[in-house]
Amino acid sequence: MKASEMWIADWEACELTSRTRRDEQEEKYWKSHAPMYDVRNPLAPFAIPILEQVTSYLNSSDHLLEIGAGTGGFTRLLAPYVQRVTAVEPSEAMRIQLQNSWQEEHNISLDVLACKWEETRDVSCDVIFAANAFYRMRDMKECIIRMNETARKSVFLVQSIGRPYASPIIVKRRESMEQIERAYLLSHILGEIGIVHTFASYPIVRKDGGKHEVALISWKVE
Template identity: 50%
Template sequence: MNIRRENECQIKAATSALTPSEYWIQAWEQAAAEDVRVGLDAEEEKFWVLNAPAYDERNPLAPYTQALMNTVYGMLSPGDHLLEIGPGTGGFTQLLAPYVHEITLIEPSQAMYKELCGSWPVGDRPLPEAIITKWEEAPELKADIVFGANAFYRIRDMKASLLKMNETARRHVFLIQSVGRPFAGPLRVKENGQVTERERAEVLSGLLHELNIVHTYVTFPTRRKNGMIHDVALIHWSK
């Protein structure tokens, strides 16, 4: 255990000359070479067919984000059309629904969307329309709000995806990203025999700086279902 902690410290202390966009792509490519789920859509869907039914029982995030979501609610309007990227089983979708007029979902997994439909409150607001596709392949859309939570781990070109979010949103973009293991593994890159790690939330913020998109980055200590506390980042910008 001590050796492992020392190695992790050495890894985290390492630096990289790559820009955030270069780092994200290189991390994706190296992860895809090691894990078929990263690069192959069919393998990702196989995983969720097996695991989606138990997803909300294990350690969901949405029910434990009241302080963070209060910040989001304060910038929503009752007439808003909200587009959510990667809603999964719909934990955040259900939190957002009472505060907006309409929600459109972009969800790549049919298995996850099936769980969302099964857990949607009967007799409550209408089930949101869903487009079953990856964000990178979604048609051009317009919405007042773009929202996504922990939905970016399979996106290769995150810079292009952020630009697409910016073009889609009329008013606000909100991105939520868990920080730290075991809830969110960092991006890892091996270059010149050295391994570096960067938290996804920090690289997302760095990408926005590359794009000259002025944004806020705030973290909220969050106690999860299993009692563990970690930071959850809220990255937000206005149009």
């Protein structure tokens, strides 16, 4: 089974009432979690080596598009390095937190698109960034192809590795079960498409003291 097929098979194996497949369940979850999301156990402030890598490629004239910006933890840290930011965020609860916390200290405009990445139309940018925003995407191959077509310069994908921060992709067959971390499968899908990329993993210690690996998967658009 191809990597892209494994991703779809895992998605389709989810319960029909799960957050993965039902928008209303996802929004119900974030309504109760969004207000305290940046306080409880955020990733962005502690992902310093990843932020250093990403910002080293950013230019002050860049237009950055972030997929699944959430409450804006990464958005606010990346914004000072670019000229313009567009955030794609389907959750109303998360958008409210993002817009309430946004400060134009660096005279940077923020455009918020209230939709899923798959639903965006006529968008373009210099750089795409996304962190742990892929679990609801059914066709990851198609989503990556769209990223590659949308960005003019680079794409940066951040994916946590290991529970409880990220659930692996699991595909059940007749008498066996195959399991792979999402970060590694993302890399395999890129290879399937033929996109040359860099995969780097960093040990991150979060606010609650939990230590785990976080992958930075990136490539230059050709």
